Amino acid sequence: MHRLAGRRAVITGGAQGIGQAIAIGFAREDADVAVIDVQDEAVGERTVADAQAAGRRGFYLRADVASETEVTGALTAAAEALGGIDVLVNNAGVVSEYTVAQMPVPEWDRVMAVNLRGPFLCARAVLPAMIAQGHGRIINMASQLGQLGGETMAHYSASKAGLIGFTKALAREVSHLNILVNAIAPGPIETQMLAGESPEWVQRKLGQLPMRRFGQVSEVVPAAIFLASDDSSYCTGQTLGPNGGDVML
Amino acid sequence: MFSLESHVAVISGAASGIGAATARAFAGAGADLALAWYPPDGHDIGPVLEDVQALGAKAITAEVDVRERQQIRQLFDRAIVEFGSADIVVANAGIARREPRPEEVSDDEWDLVLDVNLAGAWRCFQAAIAHMRQRGWGRLLATTSVSGPVQAWVEHTSYAASKGGLVGMINSLAVELGPAGITVNGVAPGVVATPQSLDPVNSLGPAGVAGQAEGTPVRRVGTAEDVAAAFVYLASPEASFVTGHVIVVDGGRWLAGSD
Numbered sequence: 001m002h003r004l005a006g007r008r009a010v011i012t013g014g015a016q017g018i019g020q021a022i023a024i025g026f027a028r029e030d031a032d033v034a035v036i037d038v039q040d041e042a043v044g045e046r047t048v049a050d051a052q053a054a055g056r057r058g059f060y061l062r063a064d065v066a067s068e069t070e071v072t073g074a075l076t077a078a079a080e081a082l083g084g085i086d087v088l089v090n091n092a093g094v095v096s097e098y099t100v101a102q103m104p105v106p107e108w109d110r111v112m113a114v115n116l117r118g119p120f121l122c123a124r125a126v127l128p129a130m131i132a133q134g135h136g137r138i139i140n141m142a143s144q145l146g147q148l149g150g151e152t153m154a155h156y157s158a159s160k161a162g163l164i165g166f167t168k169a170l171a172r173e174v175s176h177l178n179i180l181v182n183a184i185a186p187g188p189i190e191t192q193m194l195a196g197e198s199p200e201w202v203q204r205k206l207g208q209l210p211m212r213r214f215g216q217v218s219e220v221v222p223a224a225i226f227l228a229s230d231d232s233s234y235c236t237g238q239t240l241g242p243n244g245g246d247v248m249l
Numbered sequence: 250m251f252s253l254e255s256h257v258a259v260i261s262g263a264a265s266g267i268g269a270a271t272a273r274a275f276a277g278a279g280a281d282l283a284l285a286w287y288p289p290d291g292h293d294i295g296p297v298l299e300d301v302q303a304l305g306a307k308a309i310t311a312e313v314d315v316r317e318r319q320q321i322r323q324l325f326d327r328a329i330v331e332f333g334s335a336d337i338v339v340a341n342a343g344i345a346r347r348e349p350r351p352e353e354v355s356d357d358e359w360d361l362v363l364d365v366n367l368a369g370a371w372r373c374f375q376a377a378i379a380h381m382r383q384r385g386w387g388r389l390l391a392t393t394s395v396s397g398p399v400q401a402w403v404e405h406t407s408y409a410a411s412k413g414g415l416v417g418m419i420n421s422l423a424v425e426l427g428p429a430g431i432t433v434n435g436v437a438p439g440v441v442a443t444p445q446s447l448d449p450v451n452s453l454g455p456a457g458v459a460g461q462a463e464g465t466p467v468r469r470v471g472t473a474e475d476v477a478a479a480f481v482y483l484a485s486p487e488a489s490f491v492t493g494h495v496i497v498v499d500g501g502r503w504l505a506g507s508d
Contacts, residue, residue, distance in 0.1 A: 003250055003251070029250060168504055171466060171501050171504060172466055172501065172504060172505055175466030175467045175468075175500070175501045176466055176468045178467070180467070187490070189490075209427070210423055210427030210428070210492060210493065211428070211432075211490070211492060212427065212428050215490035216490070218487075219487070219488075219489050219490035219491075222250060222251070222482070222488065223488075223491070225250055226251075226482045230478075231251070231478040231479070231481070231482060232478065233467075233475065233478075234467065234469075234471045234472070234475035234476075234498050234499070234500045235479070235496065235497070235498055235500075236466055236500060236501040236504075237466070237504040238496065238497055240491070240494070240496065241491065241494050242488070242490040242491050243491075243494075244427070244492065245423045245427050245493040245494075248419075248420040248423065248493035248494065249494075249495075
């Protein structure tokens with residue numbers, strides 16, 4: 001049974017990692033997808049090609065979610081290409097590591113701009129049409145670091161905690177209009193982001209995880225499919241945690 | 250996605266409300282079922298059994314009082330004999346009692362609610378753990394509530410305590426059983442129209458339930474099917490990295506501060 005039959009979805013940060021897997025996973029559940037990313041066309045088109053291989057329509061739009069004009073342009077183009085937008089997945093995010101004492105102010109601003117301002121701009125761009133059509137789903141990719149806090153990642157943690165707060169506030173604002181807003185806060189998942197960690201960190205973290213292993217991208221995608229589908233039609237303002245038990249909320 | 254083919258679920262409190270809807274949803278997803286029900290509650294497992302069989306599930310039923318360890322044990326043993334496994338548990342049986350004056354609640358009244366809602370779920374989980382360890386795979390799931398874990402429910406202290414207790418049990422078992430390949434999670438419904446919530450004596454009653462729609466962000470009361478869909482997700486192979494988690498299915502009601 002295809003759980004997203006006929007849905008039209010936009011996935012930001014969809015050219016690689018978790019976003020790419022969500023775009024392809026959605027297409028396999030019979031959704032048409034538009035991928036937005038800052039990556040070059042060649043990178044983005046690979047995701048689109050995989051979505052098309054699943055028999056669905058796929059589009060790539062290059063844009064920086066931190067830029068108001070680029071977001072407006074990309075989401076207008078996505079809505080035209082797809083014929084409307086039923087689901088927005090705010091997945092684009094960036095990370096770096098600095099202690100607070102040593103963090104350059106522009107680095108704090110950059111992380112906030114992509115991780116928090118971006119979802120706000122994208123939601124703001126799709127909401128009028130979602131309100132007019134009487135339905136919509138917005139899924140914000142947070143992180144368990146927004147719940148736990150991560151040392152040397154205060155900017156990232158704050159942006160993701162902010163995104164969880166944004167999710168709840170927007171859910172209160174628009175759920176009565178049949179627009180459901182939820183978040184996903186993954187734990188440590190084997191992606192490029194994790195590949196940069198030291199062996200010592202990896203061993204320590206594995207020991208802390210109740211499941212004694214990192215998660216796979218394929219274990220995050222189903223949470224997004226659940227939240228985009230009719231299965232979650234009474235869930236709003238929630239934060240789902242595919243995190244191996246690292247956070248229990 | 251979210252298929253339960255080749256899995257066997259034991260569901261308590263399966264004759265009505267959330268338990269019955271979960272049995273139907275699991276059957277629709279391909280699971281075989283061992284359904285526990287409690288005849289003194291006045292529900293009938295018959296229609297549920299017919300429905301799940303019509304959906305293609307193999308199913309057995311048993312009269313189970315979750316206060317009775319032996320009855321639970323027997324149902325698990327039968328499921329394993331008949332189907333070869335019992336790798337998903339939905340500990341769902343629960344009761345609510347109105348307690349207008351906390352100072353007048355007797356020990357027996359308090360103990361009854363805790364024994365059914367909290368210890369009953371514990372006994373259902375316990376019956377499955379050794380078998381799940383052997384298989385290296387298992388899903389322990391419980392019906393908790395927003396009342397207790399995240400919200401108050403006045404005149405229902407024992408109920409709220411039992412449901413809050415379930416979350417502590419879920420989290421502790423999740424850590425303990427994670428290395429064994431067993432995940433432990435819950436679903437916390439808000440106001441859902443079921444025989445239990447529609448009981449005007451011990452719960453909200455029909456008018457009370459209907460009156461909750463307006464203060465709920467999605468502007469409707471929940472259905473048992475809404476809750477069942479979350480159980481299907483948590484029971485499925487795709488939820489393999491979710492443990493120690495409680496999915497709130499309440500239409501945003503808790504968030505909106507409605508009580």
